[in-house]
Amino acid sequence: MTVWLVGVGPGDAELMTLKAARLLGNADAVVFDRLIGDDVLDHVSPSAERYDVGKSPGRPGPSQDQINDLLVALGSRLETVVRVKGGDPFIFGRGVEEAAACRSAGIAVDVVAGITSALAAPMAAGISVTERGMSSGVCIVTAHQGPGSEPIDWTALAATGLTLVVLMGAARAGEISDKLIESGMSPTTPAAVATNATRPEEHVWHGALCELGGTPFRSPSTLVIGPTARRHAEWSDRASKATPASFRAAR
Ligand SMILES: C[S@@+](CC[C@H](N)C(=O)[O-])C[C@H]1O[C@@H](n2cnc3c(N)ncnc32)[C@H](O)[C@@H]1O
Structure with a gap:
């Protein structure tokens, strides 16, 4: 059971890494937000659970703590959870906080770099x-x-x-x-x-x-x-x- 923090680049789906595309296709659940385009999400298996945690006009979106809790809950029951991040997960992406929350709950975490x-x-x-x-x-x-x-x-x-x-x-x-x-x-x-x-x-x-x-x-x-x-x-x-x-x- 692993939570993957996966960078998918600045927008154009063709700028994703092969590893990011493979993980999206194999994920049991994906957690994503507003800046992630449909052409990136097209790589997600139709059977995967999808969680939109983005903010949008008039909708504040869940807090960072709530997102951390969601990742821990998903990582506790599913084999492959992908937290999709625009650009690179560790450049102003709060990826470190999400990784720390999962690790402190005993859930394995891995990170895939993206083009920032x-x-x-x-x-x-x-x-x-x-x-x-x-x-x-x-x-x-x-x-x-x-x-x-x-x-x-x-x-x-x-x-x-x-x-x-x-x-x-x-x-x-x-x-x-x-x-x-x-x-x-x-x-x-x-x-x-x-x-x-x-x-x-x-x-x-x-x-x-x-x-x-x-x-x-x-x-x-x-x-x-x-x-x-x-x-x-x-x-x-x-x-x-x-x-x-x-x-x-x-x-
Ligand atoms: C929360 S930061 C996340 C950065 C991301 N982790 C990265 O490495 O690109 C969001 C900011 O990244 C920049 N950004 C993200 N996507 C962009 C794009 N397609 N074009 C221009 N700026 C972008 C903007 O400054 C935006 O406010």
């Missing part, structure tokens, strides 16, 4: 976050902090010169832009936002840091800030036309 949106979303915007000569590294941060977390030191981040990738920042893009500019980052620093990256409805915005606040972004969006985030002329066609849907249609 923190890297796939910049790529959808044509950005190499470690482009040679422009950035010697990348910082992945969340704009949404849980109770008890250390506040983010935007001044220190601004001073690193590294590419900043901000998750869960769609609603706070203006605030983040203001904090970075107040911390000394140039207002003309390139910025990009990839929304629904790798999905048919993918949308990419490019501009300057000072313009981030003037544009409403839908969730899920990933913000990329730094010299590497500039628009590449050779990629702009891909960003606007070659969505996963049109890749599929072209084959």
Whole structure:
């Protein structure tokens, strides 16, 4: 009896690993949330039990404790339980908390890595976050902090010169832009936002840091800030036309 925490990537089902697809097909139960697309869930066996634990407008969804309890209950009676996670289970995915809850109840846990949106979303915007000569590294941060977390030191981040990738920042893009500019980052620093990256409805915005606040972004969006985030002329066609849907249609 094992609970598998399985990353399924940023959206496009073709970015799942073979292992993730096999586990979904063999699962006795799957537990998933809002960001998981139907084309990923198409891999789940029709006989598997399905539990949607996502939040949606007007529906708050179960608490993390309730999700942990569900995983423990399922793991106690079924052979293979798959907890589906968008991106990678251990990148802002609360996978560690779910693994700890299962282990402390004596249930075996295993984790399958997934492609994180923190890297796939910049790529959808044509950005190499470690482009040679422009950035010697990348910082992945969340704009949404849980109770008890250390506040983010935007001044220190601004001073690193590294590419900043901000998750869960769609609603706070203006605030983040203001904090970075107040911390000394140039207002003309390139910025990009990839929304629904790798999905048919993918949308990419490019501009300057000072313009981030003037544009409403839908969730899920990933913000990329730094010299590497500039628009590449050779990629702009891909960003606007070659969505996963049109890749599929072209084959
Ligand atoms: C709770 S975090 C989970 C991250 C996930 N574990 C991962 O590795 O991608 C959710 C955030 O990931 C980002 N995200 C997830 N899917 C995305 C997508 N398809 N396009 C852009 N950003 C995405 C957004 O910033 C969203 O608010």
